[in-house]
Amino acid sequence: MKGNNLEQLSLLVVEDSPADVFLVQEAMKEEGLECHLEVADDGEKAIRILDEVDAGSQSAPHLLLVDLNVPRQSGTKVLERLRQSPRCANTPVIMMSTSDTPTERKRALELGATDYFCKPSSLAEFMKLGKLLRRLLEKQPAAA
């Protein structure tokens, strides 16, 4: 059965392209993931959310999906901020980008990304994102 127990979990998507947010949702639907999804459409908003989480005025996300090229503050800045957060320094992060150069993947992993997803131009490939999200979410203690 596709995890009903994952419904309690929340996902923070840092992505400025509504089309890609839509595709992420499609991939989650395809995988049957029905967890809570929050979107920050630039890096600054994402960092503000993390500030609020640390201040205790908002609950911590269980997984972040961060595009490398978001406005105002880059995806890597968001990642750096997350790793310094007292509350969610260990939260898994998937960095994503259209670019598929090995250097970007390497750099993202070096900065502490849990995984790297290259946005593909084929629907079937994009839908694989759902499986990746499920795998990481299922590892969360709250999922158990």
Next chain:
Amino acid sequence: MNQVPHAARSRVTERDRVQELTARLSEAEETIRAIYSGEVDAVVVNHPSGPRVYTLEGADHPYRVMVEKMHEGTVTLSGDRLILYSNPQFAHMMESTSESVAGAEFEKFLGPADTNLFTALVEASVARGYSTGELDLRTPSGTIVPVRLSVTPIDVVGMQNLCILISDLREQRRNEAILKEERLSRLILEQAGEAIVVIDPHGMIVRRSESANRLARSRVLMTPFHRMFPLTASSRPFETSHILSAARDGQHIQGLEVAMPQPDGDPRALLVSISPLAFDDGIGCVVTLTDITERKRSEEALARQAGELSHSNSDLRQFAYSASHDLREPLRQLAVFSELLQAKYRDQLPADANVLIQHAVDSAHRMEGLLKDLLAYTQAADAPQDGVASSDANRVIEKTLSIFETQIREIGARVDHEFLPVLAVHDVHLTQLFQNLIGNALKYRSQEPPRIRISAGRLDGMWKLTVADNGIGIDPAYHNQVFGIFQRLHGGSKYSGSGIGLAICHKLVQRYGGRIWVDSEPGQGSQFMFTLPEKKNEGQ
């Protein structure tokens, strides 16, 4: 020579006799006076068998001493040119003794080329009573002695002898050579493009080139150096006393950059070189000033241009990168959403709508491929962040062949290679080269199964690598064109591709100072050749 005739006895009157004796007495007294005063050195006496010459020993002696002691050499030659007499100077000149010289043939001392010249001199002297000319003598040990000969024929009791005066010209020649050298040095100094001045130990300019006057815009001779050339080094005065004290310490200064202020504009940039020079009263120096103002200006202009060029190149690269990168994003979405449309509404769409959507997806994918290649092209010549420029071509070939493994097996291609060199290029670049060339050889194949051979040889101090195939070949009219960006010779239906692979190869090879070219005829296969620098062994 004065001659005193001796009158014959005659029978005369007593008075005549007295008169005659008185006359003879006065004549004799005159002769004795002449002999005493040195006006006479020989006396001819009439004799029944003919006149006889009596030389006076006291008169001959001074001449002999002169000949023996004079600076020039002198010899007397017999008619057949044997040396009858040589003074010590000639013998000395010929590094011999007078005794060994006397009796020798004079020709023995002539340079081989000068025998004819000597004969001509002798003939001229006989014809005109005197001749002179310069030729080379040669000592027994072979030393060449340039001399001036003065030849006078003398007739001694019917014998035709030659009297020759020989002046050694060696010192004169040396002096001439020194003089010539000095004239040349002066000329060089005066004509030198650099300003050259000689400063005496007191800081005065005692020699100068013309260009020194031009640089100072004044006559600088016999003026203090610092007044004419108020130089500064690193904005501080470059004092003559410093120059001279450096010269006294034996220091040579080479190409120090200094500035010389100008009354009517920017200071001129000069390179100064200083070498110590000994004077009688201390150490002065030679100062060379090279005006590099123009050179510096053009260097700066060049550097500025290079900077602008590199800036615009980097702008262009940045643009191409952004274009290809940022364009891919919406394109990717276009492709994915087209597919999504198809996936979600497949059953509700008319049949041909699915075909149309598929075309849209294909087009988006093709454009994405082009952008990817364009991105690869803009990055082709960039050096990788890590790794040294050293690549074993054998290893790279094996790696490349593993990429094509499936294709090679499917189409029954055979690829083989010689033992290949290690090249001074980055692995990733050599991989790109082989991947493009081998990929092309597999793609543009004829009916025959592809046969691809990679070989290496030397060319112009580099390694030349050849990728030869038995494919469809290329018309020579297109041999240059194929290396251009987005150049394709075939429609996409038959051979797919963006036409950028060979452009990348071209750019890569150029980056290493090599070149790439093709030798091919349609239907005859192709040989792609490229040159790359060899990897030098560094203490391996």
